[in-house]
Amino acid sequence: MLIHGGCMNVRLRKRREAVTEEALPKPEEPLTFMDKLDVFAYSLFGGISSRVARSFEFDKYLSRAGIDVSPTLYAARALLFTLISTYIAYMAITSTILFAEGMMVKILVLIVASMIPLMTLSFFLIYPSLKASSRSKDMEHELPFFAAYISTMIRGGLSISAALERLSRIKDLPGASMEAKRILRDIKVFGKDPISALEDSVKEHPNRYYRDFILGYTSTVRRGGDIIHYLYSKTEGLFEAHAAMIKRIADKVALAAEVYVILIVLVGLGFYIFFAVSTMMPGQTASPFSSIVSLILFAYLLMPLLSLITLLMVDAMMPKMVIPINEPNKTLILSIPLGIGVTLAVLYATGGWSFIQSGVINRYTVVSTIFALSIGLIALSTPPALHYSLLAKGIRGFEDDVASFLRDLVEVRKTGISPERCIIYTSRRSYGRFTPLVNDMSKLLSWGIPIRRAIERVISRTKNWFVRVLLTFLAEAIDVGGGSVEILEALARFSFSLAEYEKELRARIKPYIMMPYFGALMTVVSTILIVYFTSQTMAILPSKPPITMEEAVFYFSTSMIINSWLIGLVAGKISNQQTMAGLTHSTILVFTVFATLAIMNAMLFQF
Template sequence: MLSLKKLDQADYEKKQNKKIERELPYFITIMSLLASSGFGPYTILQKIKDINLLPVIQTETIKILKKIDMLGVDPLTALSQAKDKPSSRALGEFLNGYVSAIQSGGNVVNYLKSKMSSSYDRLENLEKQSVEKLSGVVHGWLTMQIVILAVFILVAAIGSNPLTSSGDQTQSDPPYLLLIFSPIISIAFMKIVQKMNTSNIPEIELKKLLKFCLPPFIVVIVLIASNVLSNFHANAYILGIALVIASLWPALKFQKIYTINIHAESATPQILRDITEARKAGMGPEKCIIHACKRKDFKSFNIVANTIANKLEWGIPMSNIFETLQKEMKNFQVLVSFRILFEIISSGGGNVNTLDSLADASEKIHNIAKNKRDMLQPYVIVGFMLIVITGFTTLLTIDSFAEINQGKDVVHTNNAQQNTAPNSLLEVVSIAVVAQAWLAGLFIGKITKGAYSGGFMFSLLLTVITMASIGMIQLHVINIGSILKPASST
């Protein structure tokens, strides 16, 4: 019983450590900028307590403030006690250095700025490590898919199932069960990467997804189960069209949100840099924000930025402006940058050095996120490779073997049955490949954009490509069987 409790406690501390590691750079940034504005430890903790963008740090801060307010502990003593208890070693080291710098009379601001810079370097290394882990998962997923479909091709081509047959040339049913493993493995890998890559943009709500996805799936189930179109061998097309229709709305919805957030992420460092330069010219802090947010080159973020400027001109408090911004934007980097900006200026600390440090921090945040996206972007090709290698090649090979077998003059009986079997096999494989293409899109979306919702566009494109491949094979646009047939003697 005690060992189970220890394991649970260790698991909890490990999870807390990961969360704190993610929030720590922003926590250090806030402390550094507020300290450079002249605020002491207690005031800084009071302000961080109200920042809900950093929930784990907020919880740790509330614990420290309770010791100060309820037990009358000195702020530095409370921080010294806290450094020995947090789950994150990095947080403990930071608090220890912060307290030591104050007690020794050292330059606290320089210490905080150096820790801020090193924390972003640490965050960049963590992101690179996460990309390497994702790379290993993607290669493992691709290898598994290729192996499964290669085994299916071999067994189907031989014409006997080695698991149940002695290996003679008698005709047996193809191993359709193998086709189920590809979608199952894709779903398993999608579960594996669930926590490995997260997005600043939340997933589309499940209720809204079901509203648009359920009707096409119900129609597909009815049509395939009733065999209404069985004579046309169109089940793969029916499934593909349904998947395209189901993916269309979430793909467009997420793409719109994603584009706005990317433009906002790119515009935020520019806005903060403009604010800094305007402040150097002698403008007031609020006027600097108004001047920077009235630019027209922020693309889809223009409306939001211009709204911030207009509300400041109308005299609306910055806290209310941020609440509105938080409802419209879900990008963490954008929100934390504006939250720090508004907190600094509303507290009267908008000096040039502080704003310059904030602009530098925002640029680092943007560059880290952009570099991670750029490193993950090539994995979009993996989804298309999957279709070309395992989808198109599988269908083409099976169709070619069928053509070769039909061209042999070894057996002259049961021609109708022999012509039906290849069509049935090709149709079943086509359905499996269409389903696999759709799941592959969701997997690639999670890898590259951090959200399953970001994969609907890839799913849509891969499904269309797969249906085009099936059509090319059925129409014999590419026919290896005819190439391999022996030339007829004249």
């Protein structure tokens, strides 16, 4: 009895300690730097920030953007950063006036510094609109998959809340997952009923297609209509709209590629001609194009900037339907010392470094620098390009194979066997590139692993966005609906639609992959020819030109090699929707441009 009483006392004491710990207030998490900055901003501009928020309608724009920040706090943050940028601009202007020499420098610094506070305030004003546009675009790309998933789950007997709960855990649909989390927050935290939470979530949503889909669903539920029929018919309509959207995206990307090539070839070539003639012809020192500084700014700043802008534009246009492969980014960073080291080693080996140190540009300097820069860029690009190729191997070309697998799975399921036996049976067939994944699923199921875990393991082994989404849908359909024929048949039908849209997007973009190659080679050949003909004309004139022929070839050749490397990134972005895929194109382009320059320099200038 004493032992029993002692045990009871120990249990009661532990229970009292647990209750006491629960009753005591938990220590709050420490404030981050941004939290402290927000507190300071609100304490400094608390009064005026509310009026600023009302004047610029921050509540409306923040709600559309999905930014969960108080409008007053956002306005205070904007005012604080504008004040800081104003102080920085004031210090820059004061230092320039006191210590800088030259009126042009003072005017330039005054103009640039005075724009800093305006640009800071403009950023805070524009950022919600940019965020809303990004939110709308992400949801527009994922809306057919969102509708197909909700239709499949509700057809399997789940409520809309349970369907959204499952959707919020799907990482391959980040936009739809985030919208589901917002709706679930209103349901669980604020106590709203699911229908009201759905309606409130789309009141200020920037995408009208998503808003129409949700409001149509809630209206069908309120009036007691056929929910399944509405969801399926609406999903089919969304897939048709998705096909039209893919055509528009392909047209925009094609237009961007055409404009880019026009700018690279025509505008770039035109300026190269201006600089070649103005810098090499005597008596042109008063021309704005005759300055070597202007030539360097154009060749090494403006042209690369044009490629980077095109890269960002294509990235904004393309649908986010790929799993990013980030590992080659680290390889690229680690390859930077390799590229620099190879460039310096080649310069030392060819004797070009001594000429560069002396500041004399002659034929040896031109040949050595072109060769060293080309080899260095190839050394920089090759390791991450190989790394990306190994990781991306087998990612594309799954669409038809996955759709065929799901169609066969439906036909076998109609015989009445379990979903597990269906997958094992269908693994006897060949599904192209998808066959290894089907065989892996079959082996895992034959070992007694549950079907959901088997599918999740296969999903973790591939980076193909299409395969991951459809296999996730398959796992959810079997988990919720028991793998009923109706649900699997709907999933197979949706997969065929997705496969056709993916193939159409690639087919429409594929012809434009070679356009950057055409632009780079056309610019190289035309520019070198212009330099050659200008040098021949210059040779018969008695006056001395601003720069020599060797200097002109040096500046133009090195800049075109650098620009060709960036053009390759644009080609990769157009073809594979990933910038790292362009490193292979960059390597090929750098080698091609170098070979073209070497042949033309040897034939025309005897370098």
